[in-house]
Amino acid sequence: MKILSVGNMDGLSNTCLHRHWALEKIADEIDVVNTSGFTSLWYRIAYHLFLYGLPVRIPENQKENEQIVKKVSSTHYDIIWIDKGVTIYPETLKYIKEKSPQTIIISYSPDNMALRHNQSQQYLECIPLYDFIITNKSYILNDMRKLGAKDIRFINNSYESSFHYPRILTNEDYKQLGGDIGFVGAWEKERCESILYLAKHGLNVRVWGGGKWLKYKGMYPNLVIENKGLYSEDYSKSFQAFKISLCFLRKINYDQQTTRTVEIPACGGFMIAERTAEHKAMFEEGKEAEFFSSNEELLEKCQYYLIHEKERKQIADAGLKRCQISGYSNENTIRNVIESILNEKS
Structure with missing residues (x-):
């Protein structure tokens, strides 16, 4: 061919x-x-x-x-x-x-x-x-x-299996790229509101994106806004380096899933994504990924999984396995x- x-x-x-x-x-x-x-x-x-x-x-x-x-x-x-x-x-x-x-x-x-x-x-x-x-x-x-x-x-x-896969991270990788809760991507109103909601309630959030995100730099001491996005190797590493990786959908496109839907778990990351029928069909909720339908639910689940490392790791491992078994x-x-x-x- x-x-x-x-x-x-x-x-x-x-x-x-x-x-x-x-x-x-x-x-x-x-x-x-x-x-x-x-x-x-x-x-x-x-x-x-x-x-x-x-x-x-x-x-x-x-x-x-x-x-x-x-x-x-x-x-x-x-x-x-x-x-x-x-x-x-x-x-x-x-x-x-x-x-x-x-x-x-x-x-x-x-x-x-x-x-x-x-x-x-x-x-x-x-x-x-x-x-x-x-x-x-x-x-x-x-x-x-x-x-x-x-x-x-x-x-x-x-996802690209030769690019999105779990790495062996160093302590420096975790420090330079990760944190408790992270998001990598462009600013949009709804995702910004969700991130600010988490920060307002005391959770540590780090955003890689630059652009419009910079307007919120310094708004909360526990909100870290980086002045650039992540690309190449660092992009994939970040999903592992964060304890929780946020997956938001582009409202301008009416998305029901996105590339990060599969990239985050394929990299070995723990994903919390917006709840949609397509997300639920791709990953079993509570076993292979976590989902939310409101900022209140997002906050509650982030608070829970930040202190339940074993469950978090089990879900991340199962999400990776699902990507491989289902041929994503x-x-x-x-x-x-x-x-x-x-x-x-x-």
């Missing part, structure tokens, strides 16, 4: 790169088109014009459409996997179909692509041209069909969806 993998491959913490690594394990041969690049002024202007409702295409980063056409003109691919694909033109997908009708074109995105802030004009034009669209948002299937999706499929979030890794998840598609096509 020969695959062309298209996406933003920059940064070791990049989930697109992690999916590319999984494709490398699955394919017999693989080529790549890296769409990463500097966000130009015109890119930002075009994106905001699109947000205001104008049919303006955002510019490419690396002449990726030309690269794809060039590769397809000289090589037959069984699958072209396009990650996010907001800079890919419909003309490019039409060329692929004309040149190689048997090639299966798959779109994947970790974002809610039914929402305009995640889309682009060319992405909207491309939706009907993809053979399959893969999403980790179960609730957007009908919305995507209304936008023209021919075949859209839901998969759970997945990128390789297993992507292999299964590709095999399903190929079996239908054969």
